Amino acid sequence: MIEKRLxxxxxxxxxxxxxGDLWALKGLIEEENETPGWTQLKLPGQAPSPRCGHTIASGGPYLLLFGGHGTGGWLSRYDIYYNDCVVLDRVSVQWKRMPISNDPPAARAYHSMNCVGSRCLLFGGFDGKSTYGDLWWLVPEDDPIARRSKAPPLEVISDTNKTTGAKEGEREESAIAELQKRLEISTLISNHKHIMDEEEDKELIQLASRVSGEQDVSNMQAxxxxxxxxxKSAPQxxxxxxxxxxxxxxxxLITRHNIEKLGSSLEHVEFGFPGKDAFRFYHVKSASQLRLSDIPNLLAEYKELLASTSISQQIDSN
Structure with missing residues (x-):
């Protein structure tokens, strides 16, 4: 809603x-005493390309459009995601391209953006493959946020132990990143997390007790x-x-038999099973994110993990 127009x-x-068209709906304000109606606007300047999933935020004398999802190609269509900033100047009533002094956020659509004073705040989005959870400010060059982002990082003097710990942490993060790369898990939506042991997993223990049906067995036996x-179960x-x-x-199982094996001999560790979609559910945070159609694939990968675990245990015992 801009002044009296939508x-x-x-x-x-x-x-x-x-x-890629622009429309205005007038007559929404009772004081205007006119029948609501749509009018298509054709403005001069560098108009945005046709798109959906973009955002438009109102900031002072201009409207700022960012990102969006479009298509390209002629015989075969393909998706395009944008990260351009296009301004609708309400004074000159024309489209303008906004020059940016540094690298913009990655191309995306279906994000959220709002103007806060002279600043614009952007969050999240989707680029056809990954869901973003990052936060960006778009500010004038003289804004304190812009000056802070250009400031050189402070040099931190640490003792030997802290330096050693930092290097070990970097090696661990590098190993995790390498695993995510090999498993084709997006680092934007997947972070290394603590995986509970069987004894800590109350849901697993309760289910195991019901399945085993015996009272005098240990938790691990259950x-x-x-x-x-x-x-032995079928997906249905x-x-x-x-x-x-x-x-x-x-x-x-993935964490125990892959991440814990990473180290200096990373190149000798084999991951997963043949195929692009190996370990596709490792990044899923909760079962509520699964669809019914995911159950057969999840169960199939789980059975492969159990089989590989059994083989590894037999090799270790020999």
């Missing part, structure tokens, strides 16, 4: 083409019973209550 640019509806149960037999402990155990 402006809409672009968009897509019903699976049709992505639009866990092995539920793993055997999953190994997995209940919703089993999904959370199944997902956690799946992630536990």
């Amino acid at each position: 402006l809409i640019y672009g968009g897509r509806g019903g699976g049709g083409p992505i639009m 866990v092995q019973a539920v793993r055997d149960h999953w190994l 037999s997995i209940t919703l209550k089993e999904l959370s402990p199944l997902l956690h155990d799946y992630q536990r």
Whole structure:
């Protein structure tokens, strides 16, 4: 809503083409005493390309459009994600390209952006592959935020122990990043997290106790019973209550048998199974993010993990 007009640019509806038109709806204010109606605006200047999933924020005498999702190609269409800033100048009533003094955020759509005074704050988005959770300010060059971002980093003097600890932390982060790269897990949505041991996983222990049906077995024996149960189960037999402990155990096996093996001999460690989609559920935070169609793939990968674990244990015992 800009003053007494509602402006809409672009968009897509019903699976049709992505639009690049600008419309104004007037007559929304009762004091105007006019019938509401749409008017298409055709303004001079460098108009944005057709897109959807973009944002438009109002800041003073201009409207700022950022990002969005479009398509390219002629015979075969492909997705395009934008990270350009286009301004609709309300004084000269024309489109203008906003020059940026540094690298803009990565191209994205379906993000959120709002103006806070003379600043614009952007959060999140999606680029067709990864979901973003980053936060960006767009500010004038004389803004304190801009001056702070240009300041050189402070030199920190630390003792030998702190330096050694920092280097070890860097090596660990490098190993995790290498694992994520090999597993094709986006670092934007996946961070290394603590995976509970079986004894700490209350959901797994409770389910294991029900599956084993015996009172005088240890927790680990009960866990092995539920793993055997999953190994023999078909996807359609997995209940919703089993999904959370199944997902956690799946992630536990990956962590235990891959991440803990990383180190100086990283190049000798083999990961996963053949195929691009190996370990595709490692980054999933909770079972609520899974779809029913994911269960067969999750269970298949879990069975592969159990099989590889069994082989590794046999080799170690010999």
